[in-house]
Amino acid sequence: MDFSEEEIQRYARHILLPEVGGTGQEALLGASVLIVGAGGLGSPLALYLAAAGVGRIGLVDDDVVDLSNLQRQIAHVTARVGHAKVESAATAMRAINPGVRVDCHNIRLGPDNVRELVRAYDIVCDGCDNFATRYLLADACALERRTLVSAAVLRFEGQLSTFRPHEGGPCYRCLYPSAPPAGMVPSCAEAGVFGAVTGVMGTLQATEVLKEILGIGEGLSGRLLIWDALAMRFHTIPLPADPDCRLCGPHATIHDLSAHRAHTHGPACAHDAGGVS
Numbered sequence: 001m002d003f004s005e006e007e008i009q010r011y012a013r014h015i016l017l018p019e020v021g022g023t024g025q026e027a028l029l030g031a032s033v034l035i036v037g038a039g040g041l042g043s044p045l046a047l048y049l050a051a052a053g054v055g056r057i058g059l060v061d062d063d064v065v066d067l068s069n070l071q072r073q074i075a076h077v078t079a080r081v082g083h084a085k086v087e088s089a090a091t092a093m094r095a096i097n098p099g100v101r102v103d104c105h106n107i108r109l110g111p112d113n114v115r116e117l118v119r120a121y122d123i124v125c126d127g128c129d130n131f132a133t134r135y136l137l138a139d140a141c142a143l144e145r146r147t148l149v150s151a152a153v154l155r156f157e158g159q160l161s162t163f164r165p166h167e168g169g170p171c172y173r174c175l176y177p178s179a180p181p182a183g184m185v186p187s188c189a190e191a192g193v194f195g196a197v198t199g200v201m202g203t204l205q206a207t208e209v210l211k212e213i214l215g216i217g218e219g220l221s222g223r224l225l226i227w228d229a230l231a232m233r234f235h236t237i238p239l240p241a242d243p244d245c246r247l248c249g250p251h252a253t254i255h256d257l258s259a260h261r262a263h264t265h266g267p268a269c270a271h272d273a274g275g276v277s
Helices: 005-010 021-029 042-052 067-071 085-096 114-119 131-144 195-214 258-263
Strands: 032-036 056-060 101-105 123-126 147-154 157-163 223-228 233-238
Touching: 021 195, 032 042, 042 056, 042 085, 042 195, 056 085, 085 101, 114 131, 123 131, 123 195, 131 147, 131 157, 131 258, 147 195, 157 195, 195 223
Parallel strands: 032 056, 032 123, 056 101, 123 147
Antiparallel strands: 147 157, 157 223, 223 233
């Protein structure tokens, strides 16, 4: 690929890395990533992917910017309170890197549109804040054979993993076979979240996405990263594929998204991810 002088300057620190170089930067420019949730996780994730030169980035969120978001959702500013989150985040991304294409999907994610959206991108990122959307997205990624990089935060904790069941790794349901009963796990709106925690986890999520595109390092497929911010302690636990998994096991019973249709009355995707165990 022939880089312009501006691109050489913009991506110089990447090109200097032997693990990236010009070939890797070309791969980033040719890649596409879908981000579901333009909030606490989606903000740093989207900004770093745009800065890195990921060629096409899709944002899915049907929410608007609220003043309470600004404590952690760094893609948004006070002047854009009341604006659609996808448009607000896209404005911030284009200000960093106008060469990146940003697709704004200001829609409610549901069983009727999720597979088409997922199919249109190389890698999918989960930055949503409710279990209905999380499971819907995870199931769609497995069915469409798309890699899912999923992060979650709550209070002072975060977790992160990459799911590639189409390559023999575990899926999200291998970790959590089904959603917890309503009310068992509080949302960030109910329990709170330390703003900088979303920044760290969203940045780690971006790092894993870039590694997946570049094919470098050791990914998180088959492992779950857990961070306790108060103790400043990271630890990683093995996450094997479940041979009895209903979604990716040899005797899977989930072959479509029809079971999700009864759960689409709630918020589709919003500002942070919840549900850290």
